[in-house]
Amino acid sequence: MRPVAGLLLLLLLAGCSALKGHEYAVIDPSENANRASYRISDGVDRAVLIPVAQGYRSVTPDWVEKRLVRFFVNLRHVPSALNGALQGKPARAATDLGRFLVNSTVGVAGLFDVASDFGWRFGNEDFGQTLAVWGYTRSRYIYVPFLGPSTVRDLPTTLFRGALPRVMLGSQYHWGVGVADVVSRRAGLLDATRARDTTALDGYAFTRDAYFQQRTHAVYDGAPPLDDLFDEFDEFDDDELEDLAD
């Protein structure tokens, strides 16, 4: 337990060091190293994971694909409930726990999302969000080789995500479950990859910015302050626009 506590303390101290920029701003002082990591990971992704995910999607009926996604999402409910509680959101934590109990039993090991029919929404909390709620908002960007975008603050969440099925299933875990988790998750990101490839001029910058925005959105439970979002673009000088209109 001590090494874990030490690691967390180290992460918190790293996060509290003086970083310039507003809350949740993109901070990427190791851009060169991150770009190298992105290039290597992207190469492997295109050569191996994307073809496998596309193959999986083409042979798997939608119904089966959805059941598998539900199964793995269900496993995330316990850590989500725990983090909801750590963030001082007891209702959210209770809902996640209730969802887990109902979907694991009535929903046949999470294959069916019965709890949503009761209007119980998944909180989708994680430890990175908990640290942000506790005040660790600004954090350096890391592109973790083969695991994707993260920050120093989110690194434990990024690493733990892959180990979650093993932790939750215990002795019932089989390596095939781990493979299914990876392939299912990659298949779920195919549309996002296509959007990146068709839209982005610089895939690295696009991915990094999208990651920071998604995390901010998650920390605020989907409702970040609108004025802040508006103010982000307020540096703009209206006079210049009027000149242009003329």
Place this chain on the structure above:
Amino acid sequence: MADQLSTKLVGRWLCAALLTLCGSAPVKAEVLENGAEDARMLVEELHNALLAAKDIEGFTARAARLEPQILERFDLPRIGRISIGREWRKLDDAQREAYLQQLGTLVVATYADRFDTPNPLRFVTQDVAAVKNGFVVKTTLERKGEDAVTLDYFVRSNRIFNVVANGVSDLSLRRADYSSVIKQEGFGALLAHLTLKIAEYRNSPASED
């Protein structure tokens, strides 16, 4: 005489000030209400245009149908300026015009590419929020069997300048993307990249006429 005049002037000024104070709150509320309604209509008109275009066969025909609708409702000069930040000030008029032209074509091409589906979908306006310098029109895009996507439209001077989809801002991404290209390769390369992207949309297998 001078005292009487100054008393009259002060009295008039006080009356005018009182009238302004009494009238300003309702007037401001009315302006806000009208602005919110205009913003909602602006976004709903765009949605209607997208729904009407999504069934049109062929990328070129879809883009042609969407072009006037999009160019009328999006604030391209604002989007273009924010997307490249300080670089904007270094550009001459011809460069600005060329850049905005390419940007407009790219935005239209992106919508023509994304809204290419015979599957039913619908937009629902959830709320219009007044913020410091404009309005945010909150909507959802709903498709059968899929999670709804939240689409928040940022409106200023009755033009859309940012669309936030599930928390990810189109304008922020564009700014990060374009700034990165300018920093590494310069403004000329940005224009070349935009031209290439437009060609990719036109030539992609999904967009074949």
